[in-house]
Amino acid sequence: MSIHKDVVCTFCSCLCDDLEVEVENNQITRVKSACAIGRNKLLHARSNLARLTAGNKTVSLDEALDIAAGILKQARFPLIYGLSSTTVEAQREAIAIGELIGATIDNPASY
């Protein structure tokens, strides 16, 4: 078992950074100091995971990336939207893609 201290909760923009999280066998088993939402999100972080699919078929990551790249390259007016619950490091890459394909980039701050 390992205990992580001063964990930052990422589920809302309060970013409370004083959580204590216990991890056992790669499972989060206990969350201290978080609010009810944050605790539930962390405890259930590994359930209800999305599946890798393309056109409702299960595919490999490689295939999915090929299909996604094809869609984005072919599009004449693509939109990249969201980016509100991911890291700045990922956001940078998304902007670089937007520049490559001439996309519009937007996030939930616009409405």
Added chain:
Amino acid sequence: MRHFTRYSTLAKGLFTPRGRQGKKIVVVDVRLTPTARAADYFLQIKPGTDFEVFNALRALIKGLRLGNVDPGTGTVAGVTLTAWQELAQLMQSCRYGVVFFGIGTTMSRGKEMNIELLLTLIRELNRYTRFYAIPMRGHGNVTGINHVLTWQTGYPFAVNFSRGYPRYNPGEFSVVDMLGRREVDAAFIIATDPGAHLPRAAVEHLQKIPTIVLEPHCNLTTPWAQVVIPVAPAGVGAAGTFYRMDNVPLRVKKLVDFPYPSDEEVLRALKERIANA
């Protein structure tokens, strides 16, 4: 959820050692919320009157009379003038005031004009005392995407690259408007659930076009998206930077392994695939 205890009403500071005591909390809202129950004053206004409210407060702080409101019995936005006068007095005479505002103000009638007026009010209050306004941001790192877009492109959202350089035009390049006009022919959704948040017309258009989703969990967008690429959630399965709603950057940690790569890794791989194709 812990805003009250960590940052605002209950938090103790060097100059507010008694926490909740010694602070005045005023809630202005269209309905009685749990927040409003915890306040010293609750002013229940009619929906869609934000613009009117901010203007009335500006006038009262400037000592102007509201011409069409009776000084004794009049109301503004459904609340008595006396109550607004007390609030104006309180705002002007406090040592340090903060207005926290949320989507009720930004998304109701008046929209960005409400905010412009609110910020004007705050600016004018600074002639008398210290006053700040802080937007209550919902999603974990919407502040971060605003920051990184701004330092890279100059603009916080609604940025278009079709000419090879960044152009900014809310209304033209903002998501709800673009989807509403059915201009977009492919969408790449990252770490957000438009199926849950966007207006129906916008979602209906997304359902008609190729939509790619990067998302850790099943949500209201994944069932109909053409491509779903699951990722490790930031702050649980991937480390990186998040910006708090008051612009303080923090490093979020990786706590457990996921069977999926991070957003960052997937996006970098995709970028290289597009660049080299």
Added chain:
Amino acid sequence: MLKIVNGQVYDPINGVRGAVKDICITGGKIVAEEGNKPARPGCDGVEIIDASGLIVMPGGIDIHSHIAGPKVNSGRLLCPEDHYDYFTVATPWQRSSTGYTTPGTFLTGYLYARMGYTTVFEAAAPPLKARHVHEELQDTPLLDTGCYTLMGNNYMVMKVLSDPDGSRRQERLRELVAWLLGSSKGYAVKVVNPGGVENWKWGRDKVDLDTPVPPFDVTPRQILLGLAGAVEELRLLHPVHLHANHIGQPGNYRTTLATMGALAGRRLHLTHLQFHAYEATPKGGFRSAAPQVAGYLNEHPEFTCDVGQIIFGPATTMTADAPLQFSLHRLTGNKWGNCDVEMETGSGVVPLVYRPQSLPNAIQWAIGLELFLLVTNPWQIFLTTDHPNGGPFTAYPQVIRLLMDGDYRRAQMERLHPKVKDYTLLAELDREYTLEEIAIITRAGPARALGLKHKGHLGAGADADVAIYRPQQDKEAMFARPVYVIKGGKIVVRDGQVVDSCYGKRFLVSPPAPNRLPEELEEDFAAFYSISLSNYTVEDAYVARPEVIPCA
């Protein structure tokens, strides 16, 4: 290997004044020439740049500029109108970006490099948001960078200074300064309006050097002397980098002189000195106090300064001096935003336009140039516009022309408000800078003041940062468009165009002190900061290419 042959070299640190000399580069460093063996192109993998008839200088170094971090980004956000007409289009080696007075990070790197600058220091990082500063510096290409950490209105600093026990006070302060620098990954200690920002937060008036500032009743003098002492004890390479009290106010040169007097005999860098050299007139206006201030500097070689020259046209003022920003907003009626950084500092942003026909602006412009011309030792004065406060850094070539070309300077004076001659003596100054002096105020001098021994010169062992210019009568055109710019041994600019994109290093220091918050302050931190202590320090992940400069 890269060899620059037959160029006329200006390398003041090594005493080279326009001699024709070859420069050899290997592995990103300048190396000694091997005998007199003539290098042949295409031979032994040697790439030759024929610099016949060209001027060769070390890469430029900006000692004070606001290019990255929270207030810069607030400026970008506040003024989209600044960006619409100024942009760069994406190419295979260049990212797209926008902005004139507040360019985006990519464009900032390209614009500096296109002038021959290769090293820039961000002048104000609040420790709590230092991560943001480093994130932007990570996205600033073609430049080596560093940042200065704000400490002049920090609660913990002021609390430690209020300790009556002198030796404990100085020891704690030393530990605190080392920890703040380490946590924020800063290079030097920045002090902005010491005590004055905090005093204003309490709704009080301006501070003098001996005004007690709440809540700890320490004075600006105590803050300044305390921090200067800590910097000396920690043997930091750059002294206290000071934005003095009373910026922009008529009569402030007395404060500036008193501040220098308080530190006479010790090292100090006074930043954007132009804004601190105003003598009051009886009617409440101001006249130039450049002669008094320059005179003092001329007698005190231990001090250095940068000018903060104003440039006519748009600027975006941004500073940790929150009261200044509020008063600029009140003065101009322009848009404005201020921010408090918890226990550490204030800050604010106000866009404005400097106009030659405005008498105050014309006087400010003249005072900046007077300082350049009246400070006799060029090793004490450096070229800055306090970007973007006095105007954008892209105007440096214009300032160089103003310094080198007396006729041009006098012609420009004709554009000014006619009364400017009553308040300044610029019209009487005939000095013209030489190329060597320009090389000092833009490269060699800043490198020496920053303690960077491998920067600002072209001797063996120096970083291979080189700018090659084509001599022209019009010095602005000459310095605006180098023929070649070499960064770390790579050609990054050719004929004024960016041809390569690489990212530079970040300069850090490692002062001889434990890198931890003094124990007595941990309780305060836990009680009054909104984040946990363990999440405060900027992680190594935010500095991809660190270079730790050993302390003196």
